[in-house]
Amino acid sequence: VIVITVITMNPLRDLPRRAPSWQDVRARLASYIAERGLKQSRQRDAITEVFFATPGHVSADELVLRVRSVDKRVSVATVYRTLKLLGESGLASSRDFGEGQTRWESAVGRPHHDHLVCTQCGKIVEFANDEIERLQATVARRHGFHVESHRLELYGRCGDCGPARGRARDGEGR
Amino acid sequence: VIVITVITMNPLRDLPRRAPSWQDVRARLASYIAERGLKQSRQRDAITEVFFATPGHVSADELVLRVRSVDKRVSVATVYRTLKLLGESGLASSRDFGEGQTRWESAVGRPHHDHLVCTQCGKIVEFANDEIERLQATVARRHGFHVESHRLELYGRCGDCGPARGRARDGEGR
DNA sequence: ATTTATGCAAAGAATTTGCATTGTA
DNA sequence: TACAATGCAAATTCTTTGCATAAAT
Numbered sequence: 001v002i003v004i005t006v007i008t009m010n011p012l013r014d015l016p017r018r019a020p021s022w023q024d025v026r027a028r029l030a031s032y033i034a035e036r037g038l039k040q041s042r043q044r045d046a047i048t049e050v051f052f053a054t055p056g057h058v059s060a061d062e063l064v065l066r067v068r069s070v071d072k073r074v075s076v077a078t079v080y081r082t083l084k085l086l087g088e089s090g091l092a093s094s095r096d097f098g099e100g101q102t103r104w105e106s107a108v109g110r111p112h113h114d115h116l117v118c119t120q121c122g123k124i125v126e127f128a129n130d131e132i133e134r135l136q137a138t139v140a141r142r143h144g145f146h147v148e149s150h151r152l153e154l155y156g157r158c159g160d161c162g163p164a165r166g167r168a169r170d171g172e173g174r
Numbered sequence: 175v176i177v178i179t180v181i182t183m184n185p186l187r188d189l190p191r192r193a194p195s196w197q198d199v200r201a202r203l204a205s206y207i208a209e210r211g212l213k214q215s216r217q218r219d220a221i222t223e224v225f226f227a228t229p230g231h232v233s234a235d236e237l238v239l240r241v242r243s244v245d246k247r248v249s250v251a252t253v254y255r256t257l258k259l260l261g262e263s264g265l266a267s268s269r270d271f272g273e274g275q276t277r278w279e280s281a282v283g284r285p286h287h288d289h290l291v292c293t294q295c296g297k298i299v300e301f302a303n304d305e306i307e308r309l310q311a312t313v314a315r316r317h318g319f320h321v322e323s324h325r326l327e328l329y330g331r332c333g334d335c336g337p338a339r340g341r342a343r344d345g346e347g348r
Numbered sequence: 349a350t351t352t353a354t355g356c357a358a359a360g361a362a363t364t365t366g367c368a369t370t371g372t373a
Numbered sequence: 374t375a376c377a378a379t380g381c382a383a384a385t386t387c388t389t390t391g392c393a394t395a396a397a398t
Contacts, residue, residue: 038352040353040398041397043353043354060387073354075354075355076355076356078353078355096272100386100387118319125317127317131309132309139306140290140328143290144334145330147329147330150328151325151326151327151329152327153324154314154321155324156314156320156321156323157320157322159317159318159319211373212377213371213376213378214378215371215372215377215378216371217378217379218378233362247379247380248379248380249379251365254363255379274361275363276362
């Protein structure tokens with residue numbers, strides 16, 4: 001599946017378009033590492049640099065390929081370990097679009113947002129909608145919950161792929 | 175993790191409370207099977223009966239245990255195959271709450287709904303909110319998408335578990 | 349030096365599948 | 374009797390881990 005991330009204008013609230021600053025990322029990761037007595041390494045640097053240079057939503061698998069095109073000497077395990085580290089440091093966040101693998105994206109300079117996923121071509125469009133967020137909080141409160149996080153994904157056909165030919169499949173609830 | 179499903183009153187729209195009719199389920203499955211030239215079997219019947227007698231959200235694993243308490247001679251593979259069949263027939267639907275395994279619930283007499291998941295005790299509360307649904311459709315349309323399905327899960331602490339002691343973890347975006 | 353990071357291969361966990369055999373219509 | 378369903382174990386897929394070794398502070 002080809003996954004393309006498109007950040008589009010959102011009439012309700014534009015997602016910031018400024019690219020994550022590599023300087024900023026590097027500094028934040030360095031301090032995170034220093035604070036915990038961890039160590040830097042060639043692999044960590046390479047993986048991090050490639051990750052933040054990659055737009056959209058990458059899987060560990062894809063990241064391994066990309067990193068190796070730059071530095072052959074990086075193992076799969078280290079990529080997994082580094083992604084985990086980036087997640088813990090708050091620099092990256094993971095998503096599961098139900099493909100059976102986890103996808104990662106930069107969390108630097110990127111406030112919360114949700115996703116529209118094209119079931120035909122795999123395109124992923126990000127969006128943010130304060131009104132939906134507000135309603136979610138209201139619903140949760142009504143049930144005595146205090147929401148810590150949520151996940152919202154809309155699956156359907158994007159403009160380019162047009163309407164489904166057959167009827168929408170059912171069964172798999174979503 | 176103990177998962178308890180609680181169907182609560184929803185001020186915006188009550189979820190129907192009528193239990194799925196076993197007669198109805200049996201008939202619908204039978205016709206689905208007949209239409210496709212498939213065959214019934216002791217295992218299929220047992221799994222289906224136990225599944226629809228189980229409230230809430232079961233994993234394949236849990237279902238295997240339950241079915242085996244009634245009939246030892248049911249394999250894991252058959253449970254997986256039967257759940258898949260129930261999904262295809264529209265009688266059951268699957269959900270992934272990010273636990274690394276798929277959970278299934280009856281889709282008979284149960285219109286679309288979303289879930290609130292307690293990150294502490296695992297309790298799952300269902301809810302439906304037309305306004306959120308409407309906004310989702312609006313957002314999608316705005317991006318040229320035609321929504322076929324969606325998934326919305328709110329994660330947080332339920333009333334019984336109270337607020338988190340530490341600070342909410344970050345990194346793992348949701 | 350001390351402690352963390354890495355590579356590799358083995359281990360896991362959930363789910364699927366090939367195939368000989370059993371069961372159903 | 375034909376063809377679908379089952380059991381079982383092997384295979385898959387994604388991810389994690391144990392451990393000896395390399396590297397960083």
